[in-house]
Amino acid sequence: MNDPYESLISSGNYSFLYTPTSIPTNETEEYFNEEYVGCLCTDICRADCPCYSRTGTIYEDGRIVQINDMPSYECNANCSCASKCSLKLVQFGPNSNMDIRWTEKKGYGLFAKSRIPKDSFICEYAGEIIGKNEAELRYHNRAVVGESNYIFWAREHFGDKTIETIIDPTSIGNIGRFANHSCKPNCNLLLIRIDCAYPKVCLFSNRIIDAEQEITFDYGSCESVQPSLIENPCHCEEANCKGKLTEDL
Numbered sequence: 561m562n563d564p565y566e567s568l569i570s571s572g573n574y575s576f577l578y579t580p581t582s583i584p585t586n587e588t589e590e591y592f593n594e595e596y597v598g599c600l601c602t603d604i605c606r607a608d609c610p611c612y613s614r615t616g617t618i619y620e621d622g623r624i625v626q627i628n629d630m631p632s633y634e635c636n637a638n639c640s641c642a643s644k645c646s647l648k649l650v651q652f653g654p655n656s657n658m659d660i661r662w663t664e665k666k667g668y669g670l671f672a673k674s675r676i677p678k679d680s681f682i683c684e685y686a687g688e689i690i691g692k693n694e695a696e697l698r699y700h701n702r703a704v705v706g707e708s709n710y711i712f713w714a715r716e717h718f719g720d721k722t723i724e725t726i727i728d729p730t731s732i733g734n735i736g737r738f739a740n741h742s743c744k745p746n747c748n749l750l751l752i753r754i755d756c757a758y759p760k761v762c763l764f765s766n767r768i769i770d771a772e773q774e775i776t777f778d779y780g781s782c783e784s785v786q787p788s789l790i791e792n793p794c795h796c797e798e799a800n801c802k803g804k805l806t807e808d809l
C-alpha cells in the first residue's frame with residue numbers, strides 16, 4: 561500500500577500512533593486472519609470472475625463506476641488477475657493530495673490540496689478493530705471527561721444476521737480520523753472487504769471536491785448508532801445543518 565501520510569503524522573504534534581490500515585486487538589484477532597479464495601483470472605476480472613460476481617462495487621480508472629446493493633469485495637493476494645484489475649483500488653492506499661489543517665470550530669480537519677473527482681477513493685477510516693464491550697467502555701471513558709469521540713460503529717445486515725465492525729482510531733489510526741462531520745457531506749462511506757472478514761471503512765467522494773475544500777462525511781451514516789452521552793453543536797455551516805453533532809461515529 562502506498563501511504564504518504566505516515567511521515568506527516570509521525571513528525572507532527574499528534575497524540576496517536578500511525579497505522580495505514582485497521583488492525584485487530586486480542587479480542588478481535590480471531591477473525592482477522594480469515595483469508596478469501598482468489599480468482600483464477602489471467603488479466604482484468606470480468607463478469608465471469610467469482611470476485612466480480614460477488615461484489616457490489618466495480619472501479620474503472622480509480623473511481624467507482626458501478627455500485628449495487630451487495631457487500632463489496634476487492635480482489636486479494638490469492639487472486640491471479642492483473643495487478644491493476646478493476647476490483648482493486650482501496651488496497652493501493654489513500655488519495656495523496658490531502659492535508660490536515662486546524663479549523664476554527666471543529667479542531668483539526670482533512671482538506672483537499674487539489675481537485676478530487678467524484679466517486680474517488682479518499683482514504684480508509686483506520687484504527688483498532690475492537691469488540692462491543694470495549695467500545696462502550698472506551699466511549700464512556702472519553703465522554704465523561706468531555707473528550708471527542710473517534711469510535712466508528714458500523715452495522716451490516718445480511719438476511720436476519722447483523723455484523724458489527726467497530727473501529728477506534730483514538731490511539732492508533734490514520735489520516736481518516738481527521739475527517740469531520742457535515743450535514744451535507746462530500747463523501748460517503750463504503751465497507752469493503754479485501755483480505756479478511758472485517759471490512760475496511762472507506763471514504764469515497766460523492767461529488768467533485770475542489771482544492772482547499774474540507775473533506776467530510778455524515779457521522780450518522782452507515783447505521784453507526786450509539787447512545788449519545790454528550791451534546792456537541794455541529795459547526796458544518798451547511799444550510800440543512802441539524803445543529804447538533806451526533807457523537808455517534
Ligand SMILES: C[S@@+](CC[C@H](N)C(=O)[O-])C[C@H]1O[C@@H](n2cnc3c(N)ncnc32)[C@H](O)[C@@H]1O
Pocket residue numbers: 665666667668669707708709710737738739740741742792793794795796805807
Ligand atoms: C473523528 S474526530 C474529527 C477530527 C477532530 N476534529 C480532531 O481534531 O481530531 C470527531 C470530533 O471532531 C469534532 N467535530 C467533527 N465534526 C464536527 C462538526 N461538524 N462540528 C463540530 N465539531 C465537529 C468533534 O469534537 C468530534 O467529536
